[in-house]
Each structure stands twice: as C-alpha cells, then as structure tokens.
Amino acid sequence: MLRPESVSEIRVVALGSIRRGEELLVQEIEANDAGGRNYRLLGGGVEFGEHSREALHREFDEELGVTLDDVSPVGTYERVFDHEGRRQHEVWRVYEAAIVEDWPYERAEFSFVEPDLGVELRATWKRPRELRSGPDRLYGETLLDDLGSEPHSAQ
Template identity: 35%
Template sequence: MRPGPRVDSVTAMPSIRPIALAVIRRGTALLVFEARDDVKGETFHRPLGGGIEFGERSEDALKREFREELDAEIVVKKLLGVLENVFTWQDRPGHEIVFLYAAEFADPSRYELDEMKILDDPATARWVDVRDFLDGGKILYPTGLTELLSADQ
C-alpha cells in the first residue's frame, strides 16, 4: 500500500518518492492489487512494484519488488512512460515519479494463477480486465495509466 508522505532526512520536509510499476498482461487483463482509501470511500487498483532505492536503477527495483512481493522473477521489457502522481491517500499527501514498464513473468505458469498473495502485504494480486478501467467501472492508479493503456491498445 501507499505509505504516508516520504520525508527528507535532512530537511524533514515531504519529498518525492520514485517508484517503478509493472504492466503485466494476461490477454486483456492487467495484474493489479486492490486497495481502499477509507477517507475518500474509494476502492482502487494499482499495478505491482514499489520504491526505487538510492543508487538502484528503476528496472532493478522492479525485479527486486517482484521477488519480495510474489517470490517471482520477471523480465522487464520496454519503458511505457513516466508519470507524476500527486495524490492524497488516507488524508495524507503523496508525490511520486512513476516509471511504468511492460513486463512478463519469467515462469509462464504464473499466468495460470487467477490470484497471487502478496507476501509483504495483506493484499492479493489479481487479473482485472483493462476494459473495466477504460470504461470507468474501476479506478486505476497512478493517474494517467488508463490513458497510457488506452493508447497502447
């Protein structure tokens, strides 16, 4: 899930968090996890991935996150885009620079699973049809990803 605002260790000011997320598809479905913002009363979805550590390349961060979250190896393909995501979650401000990559599971048997338990979080990853996001039936974050997927169709 999204943490509260990242704070710079020197200035104690909120800072921008760089993250890398994977767009992994199974046919017309996208691998995402579901989360809830109780303050907004909103349920949303987001692709898997996470924070980029200092000195770590975004592609390497993505591979590490998948090992930590699903105990899975992925093959990172092309960079689909970079989005700036300014948001509030649970009434706390956040600001992310999001590197979005097309990726695939190294093990094809992963595509046979309808859901995968995220190991370091209470959430579960599931395949959701991209059309559910494109038609506005479900919310997909980060903001701008739906448009990127629409252009990619």
Template identity: 40%
Template sequence: MNKAGEIRVITLGLIRDGERIFLSEGYDPVKQETFYRALGGGVEFGETSRAALEREFQEEIQADLTNIKYLGCIENLFTFSGRQGHEIIQLYQCDFADSKFYQLESLVFSESQTHKHRALWIDISRLKSGELRLVPEVFFEYL
C-alpha cells in the same frame, strides 16, 4: 509510506495478458474506497528503476520478469489515507517469466509484517467502464 513532504521515486510493472491486466488491490480507509494499481515499489539509492522493478517482483510475489520495456515517467500527486502523496513513477511493460502466474486467479502477498495485499488479474473493460478504479488514471494511456 513516505514521510510528509517527500517525493518518492517508484517503479511499476504493467503486465498484460490479452484483455486483462495484473494489478494489486488497495484500500483507502478515509475515502472508504478500493482501488487497483500495477505492482512494484520504491527505488533505492544507487539502484536503477529497472533493477528495483525486478527486485520488488521477486520480494513481493517471487516472480521473475521478462520482455521488460520502459514506457515512461509519470508524476503522480494524490491523497491516500488523508495524507498528500507525491510520486515519480518509472513505468515498465513486462511479462512473467513463469507461465504459472498467468493461470492464477489471485495471490496474497505481504509488503510488510502488517500489510497484506491481494494481486489479481482484472479485465481491462471493468477498469475502463469505471466499475473498478485504476490509479493513477493516466495508466489508461498505456493500456
């Protein structure tokens, strides 16, 4: 989590397989709400957003990416766990290099010692219908 008043630069990868998309599941304890977002993470000083994307997928789920294509930049203002957040998102479309990831229902990964997350394939129709919450909502423009 970033410090108060800090704008965080992150990179996220949209991985689509037909009518489903690979997302990580999050939970906001204050809003008591589950949400879904693309996988990725922070861009470190001196690192390109594309290199950060590849590093994050390696660190989090030991996955190599291929067909990486830059989609655009999104500014995201949000509230999470009762705190204001501000992100600049460098968004990429990509594919898994290893086809085994397309066979998985879901997987659990650790962002840190304390935070475990689940990543899973979700039918885009469930997000578009509002049954499941996609964040940030501007992602719908890229689906």
C-alpha cells in the same frame, strides 16, 4: 531553514504492466466511493542509487518470488495527492514486462506479502475497460490511455 518535520520527500516508484491476453495484473488497494475497488499496478519503491528497472526486478522477486523478462519502458508519471491528511508526491517509472514463471498466469487471483510492511496483499487480473467504465478503478487512471489494449513493443 526548513525544520525536519516540514521537509517532504518525493517517492520514486517502479511499476510493472504485466498482461495475460487483454488483462492486466493489478493489486487491490481499497474500496472506493463508486461501490467498487481501487487497484494499481504491482511494484514498489526505488531505493537510493538503484535504477528503476532494477527496482522493478527486485520488487517482483521480493513480493512474488518471480523473474521478469522482456522489460521495456512505458513512461514516467508524476502524482501529487493528499493521503490521510498529508500531501504526497510520487514519480512513477512504468514498464511493460512478462513474468517468466507460469503460476501467476494460471491463477485468477493470488495473495502475496509486502515484505517491508509485513502486510498480505491481493493480486488479480482485470481488463482495462473494467477499470475505466465500471465501479473498479485503476489508481493512476491516465495509465490506461498509455497502456492501451495491446502490449508495448520493446523500446
């Protein structure tokens, strides 16, 4: 029998690929070893019994106070990695979507609060090629191949 402290969880995450022309809306994570920053798509954890599409809508509402439209699936990704000395396991459901409100598209960057942690985070717009060839990197870099340079059509 496994002891409670040895039981690990798989975290399911819903992420949104939001575009402004050729740019992607990304959240700044941390500095990296290449002298740049690490970024990821915006979104968050899926709660038990909640569909990932519903979680995506909820996360964008809670964190940015915005409504999503034209939500279509891009794919499912699985990552096993070490963070702060612990093995982590995440399954990502990624969706292409649009924000109904204009204000995020009108700003080069903006701050928002992650309500579960009470932490202020920063979002900005980046071109995928900047996240592929420069010191700035997208966490989940394989996403860049699947996202391509054009928005996905509804599926």
